[in-house]
Amino acid sequence: MILGVARGLVGGIAFFPDIKAPPIKAEPVFGIGSLVITNSMLGAMLAFLITILLVSVLTRKLVERPGKLQTAVEYAVGGLYNFAKGAGGSSGASLFPLFAGLFIWLLVNNWIALIPGFGQILVRGPDGEFPLFRAANADFNNTLALALMVFFLIHISGVRTHGIAYFAEFINIPALLKGRVIDFVVGIFHTIGEFAKIISLSFRLFANIYGGEILIAVIVGLAGPIAVVFYGLEVLIVAVIQSLIFGLLALIYISLVSESEEHPGDHNESVPSVQPRLATDSTAPQARPAS
Amino acid sequence: MDAHAAQLLGAGLAIGLGAVGAGIGIGNVSGKAVEGISRQPELKNDLQQVMILGIVFCETVAIYALVVSLILLFVAK
Numbered sequence: 001m002i003l004g005v006a007r008g009l010v011g012g013i014a015f016f017p018d019i020k021a022p023p024i025k026a027e028p029v030f031g032i033g034s035l036v037i038t039n040s041m042l043g044a045m046l047a048f049l050i051t052i053l054l055v056s057v058l059t060r061k062l063v064e065r066p067g068k069l070q071t072a073v074e075y076a077v078g079g080l081y082n083f084a085k086g087a088g089g090s091s092g093a094s095l096f097p098l099f100a101g102l103f104i105w106l107l108v109n110n111w112i113a114l115i116p117g118f119g120q121i122l123v124r125g126p127d128g129e130f131p132l133f134r135a136a137n138a139d140f141n142n143t144l145a146l147a148l149m150v151f152f153l154i155h156i157s158g159v160r161t162h163g164i165a166y167f168a169e170f171i172n173i174p175a176l177l178k179g180r181v182i183d184f185v186v187g188i189f190h191t192i193g194e195f196a197k198i199i200s201l202s203f204r205l206f207a208n209i210y211g212g213e214i215l216i217a218v219i220v221g222l223a224g225p226i227a228v229v230f231y232g233l234e235v236l237i238v239a240v241i242q243s244l245i246f247g248l249l250a251l252i253y254i255s256l257v258s259e260s261e262e263h264p265g266d267h268n269e270s271v272p273s274v275q276p277r278l279a280t281d282s283t284a285p286q287a288r289p290a291s
Numbered sequence: 292m293d294a295h296a297a298q299l300l301g302a303g304l305a306i307g308l309g310a311v312g313a314g315i316g317i318g319n320v321s322g323k324a325v326e327g328i329s330r331q332p333e334l335k336n337d338l339q340q341v342m343i344l345g346i347v348f349c350e351t352v353a354i355y356a357l358v359v360s361l362i363l364l365f366v367a368k
Contacts, residue, residue: 024365087340200351207354210361245347252344 022119022213026139027130029123039132040139043118047109047136054108087248088255095251098153102146103247109136110209110239114231137209137242140202147202150250151194158257166257170194201249208242298367302360309356316349 026038058073066074077100084099085092112118113135122129136142158166168174170191175183212234219227292300324342328335 024361083340086337203358204347204351204354207357207361211354211357214361241343241347245343248344249347 022131022134022138022210022217024140024210026134026141027125029125029132038139038141039130039134040136040142043113043133044109044136044142046133047105047112050112051105051108083248084251088251089259091255091258092251095254098254099247099251101247102250103243106137106205106243106246107240110243111235113138113209113213114235114239135209135213137205138213140206143202143206144198146205146246147198150201150253151198153250154197154253154257155194157254161258197253201246205242205246208238212238298363302363305360305363306353306356309359310353313349313353313356316352317346320345320349 026040028036028038029042030037058069062070080100080103081093081096084096088095088099113133118133119131119135121132123132155166168187170187172184172187175181175187215230216227216234219230320342324338324345327338331338
């Protein structure tokens with residue numbers, strides 16, 4: 001019997017329907033003058049509308065004694081706020097709107113793209129049919145735009161905190177004038193590292209979402225119902241973690257450059273709170289292996 | 292070996308070998324995080340946050356490999 005089941009499974013797997021992975025380029029749907037609207041832009045707009053609708057509905061009737069819905073929303077937003085405050089140090093609270101905005105919009109974007117049927121609305125174009133909507137983050141243009149926005153925000157907030165001296169971190173003219181060539185070279189490496197931030201931020205989100213779409217398409221083609229497992233993985237882990245990571249990295253990058261020297265960070269504050277715990281733990285010193 | 296076969300082989304090798312390093316890195320990071328959490332459970336939230344960041348930076352390398360193999364599969368002619 002087991003053999004029969006196995007043979008059935010193999011038979012099922014050996015049946016290859018043509019795997020329809022989305023093309024790497026978003027298809028243009030229509031154009032207004034020279035502005036071309038692609039299907040991923042339509043997807044982004046849809047996510048935008050849903051986010052605005054969600055926020056306006058959820059915050060319409062705020063009362064002093066919250067009901068169930070308001071409590072849930074307050075719990076979620078409060079959790080995000082505490083997360084941002086914990087990650088961003090002294091400027092975490094002021095960067096919360098950016099973090100939460102990025103997170104919620106990206107999450108809505110990733111989730112609506114995973115609703116079955118989202119990519120199945122086909123329209124007829126000049127070269128064949130193509131889907132009307134496409135996950136915005138499965139288009140590199142969208143993630144690149146977001147990464148560029150974060151990049152400029154990092155450096156604008158750096159200049160706002162440190163003034164023109166901020167650029168000495170990258171093109172270290174003062175060190176060169178004093179003859180410290182190594183510091184100057186380190187500054188050049190810093191500059192390259194800054195541009196690597198654009199690449200890593202944009203490619204991480206793009207490749208995760210696009211790779212997820214291909215993964216689901218391939219697994220559906222290979223094994224049919226087993227794709228549900230990967231679907232759950234995409235919905236619960238990849239979509240949430242990648243949205244969170246994009247917002248979190250933007251938050252951390254900006255908070256790193258906007259920390260001024262007057263109060264040297266909250267890192268020193270957290271040390272005394274850790275120390276007593278270490279002391280209480282040392283009642284069982286043999287439990288701690290030498291590392 | 293014709294060009295298309297080399298392309299497919301390259302795509303497979305790119306993501307396969309790229310995933311090795313990222314996998315080792317992610318395993319190291321989360322293993323150490325588990326050690327830390329089991330030693331000091333009250334620091335779980337802080338450690339988890341650092342762990343997620345570390346995992347993401349490891350994963351980025353695999354993502355670069357994925358991009359290369361996607362380019363080989365879909366873009367390169």
